[in-house]
Amino acid sequence: MYVAAKGGEKAIRNAHALLAKRRRGNTNLPSITLDQIAEQLTLAVDRVMAEGSLYDVELAALAVKQARGDLIEAIFLIRAFRTTLPRFGYAKALDTAEMLVRRRVSATYKDLPGGQLLGPTFDYTHRLLDTSLGLADEAREGNDQATRVDDAPAPVSMPRVTDLLGQEGLIEGAPDDDGAEPFDITRAPVSFPVDRSTRLQTLARGDEGYLLALGYSTQRGYGRSHPFVGEIRFGDVEVIFDAPELGFELSLGTVQVTECQSVNQFKGSATTAPQFTRGYGLVFGQCERKALSMALVERALRWEELGEERGAPAQDEEFVLSHCDNVQATGFVEHLKLPHYVDFQAELDLVRRMRAEHAAQMKEAAE
Amino acid sequence: MQPSPADPRDANACRTARQGMMAVMARAESTELDAILAQLAPLPAASNLKPPEVGLVMLRGRTGGDGAPFNLGEATVARAAVRLEGGASGFAYRLGRDVKAARQSAILDALWQDEARRAAVEDALAPVRARLSSESAGARAETAATKVDFFTLVRGED
Known part of the structure; x- marks a missing residue:
């Protein structure tokens, strides 16, 4: 205490x-x-x-x-x-299909409509330290390769890979929007079990390192679901808000997000032919490791709905979601550094009394 | 608040045009809005319908990109509402915390609703539209330069 x-x-x-x-x-x-x-x-x-x-x-x-x-x-x-600001309301769901795409790759389809766009990525770099970055007048190569705006291709449609698979019925569909308001973990206390939208909100703000480790564990056999990166895309999406005093929708500007669709092994039943299953990750900014880890963990948490065996840490909804928030975690762990003198004094008294009793017993046994 | 033409199709077109104009203003820098207001001077006096303020809007995503919605996280938003002397009320919402820019946008929204000034407001916004489309064209061009064609190699010789 x-x-x-x-x-x-x-x-x-x-x-x-x-x-x-x-x-x-x-x-x-x-x-x-x-x-x-x-x-x-x-x-x-x-x-x-x-x-x-x-x-x-x-x-x-x-x-x-x-x-x-x-x-x-x-x-x-x-x-x-x-916590110091008032909440004006909820925006319309972001439409990631309409993203101004700055990067988009698929590990499952090499020739996908709209193409593979590497964008600004560390993938395929050699991970060699670039000592020129330490110089005061840093090399400007990157900037010299300025692309001419005239070269800009006309905006092309970039269907999600899951939509392509979905057209053939090879992958499960996304859960329907039944018009219900999704649960908001910033407004009401969470009690387990939770629905998929609550999981997604919790994971979207969860610690990257924690989700990375859990995602990794699913690849190593703890809740194996054999994932592929169906698609990862990063870019700008428009924020639309229905302003109450205006009675119509307004565009408030754009935010950057990373979206990851994992394509995982199959689920079928007596009535449904086998289909790929999927996990989903969506994160503010360019946070690919996080979006991908989120998709892996999100998929692992769906074990019950997909009729899979349970037993891996990444499948334990209450454990995973209760410990993924690094602000809560650091608050509780780091408070251990604050004075606990009274608390400790009680324990000190207790251990002294136990030692005295122990000494008395030893003495008795020796006599 | 806005002119109400007899034909509802005109009303819809008018609303769409206003939404388009407000979307550009939400993306305009404060300095650009300064320049636009200077260009449109003299302006009627504007009073706040409520004080400009900063708040939060909860952004949402959809499960799988196209499914049921979930709450993703919040964004800061500045908003303002003004009334021009002898004129319309104007509103503005924009991402970020720039309440001055929000108030400037609200004034422009009110001016735009005056049909006599609408063309001038649209003209003044043209450079902002041009900047925005040049920026997105630039982003598409530099991204297109990183487009790859992966090919798979045949393994074995028979």
Whole structure:
């Protein structure tokens, strides 16, 4: 149990001042700007938005700076900030088929309509450190390859791979939209078991490392579902909001998201021919590892609905969902560093008494 | 709030045009909106119907991309509502926290509803439309340059 402690105000003030000093680092160097963070540490910013569950590039950059690059601390700052704002309402569901695609690959179809677009990816890089990035006047090769806008192809339709498979009936359909409002974990307490939309919301803000490890475990045989990346796409999607005072839909701008469709092994029944099954991942920003891991875990959690055997950690809904939020996790783990003196004093008394009893017993036995 | 032509098809067309204009304004930078308002000066005085404010909108996705909706996460949104002296009310919603830009957009929305000024507002917005379409064309061009054709190799010789 945690009991409040008093005192230490001056030390705490000084510690905070020292933290600010360390955050700033060597003052002979210029302070890093939010624009620089947003433009050059894009994927850190994206991760903070995804797990902070708040899309705002500038705020996420600020959080990264304030947290000295500690992304979980930055995510914590974003979550705390969001509680200070009123909720205007719910947007219409994003239409990822209408995305301005910046990257889109399929590991299942090489010739898919719309094509394979590698985009800005680490895939196929050799993972060799580029020492030229350490030079003050960094090589500008990347920028010199500016593409001429005149070369832009006309927008083409990019059907989802699951739609292609779906046309042939080879894959299960997505669950129908029955018009019901999806559960919102930020508005009501969760009680298990939960529906698929609640799982997706929880996973979308879950910790990337945690979901990566669980997704990996499913590949290694713990809840095996033999996944393929049907498709992963990243780009800009439009946010549409029905403004109550206007009575019509408004476009509020665009956000970037990564979507992953996993295609997994089969399910059939006496009445239904075997079909591929699927898992789904959708994450703010370019967070491919997270979107893919989310799809794997989302698929693993569907074991019951798909009539699979249970037994793997990644299939345990309550365990997986209750521990995937890194803000909750870090709050509870890190509070162990705060004073627990009263609590510990009780345990100290207890262990002393047990030792005294133990000594008395030993003495008795020896006599 | 908006002119109500007798023909409902006109009303629909008018609403679609207004939605298109508001979508462009939601993507305009504050400096672009400054320039547009300067270009349209002099302007009638604007008063707030409610103070411009920042809030959250919960964004949603669909299971599998096209199925039942789920809550994905929130985004910051700035909104404003104004009334022009002797004129219409204007509204604006935009992603982010730029309440000044939201208020400027709301003024432009109100001006646009005055048929006498609509063409001028549309003209002033043209550079923003041009920038946006050039940006998305640029994104498509640089992405298209990374298009690959994978081919599979035949294994074995018979």
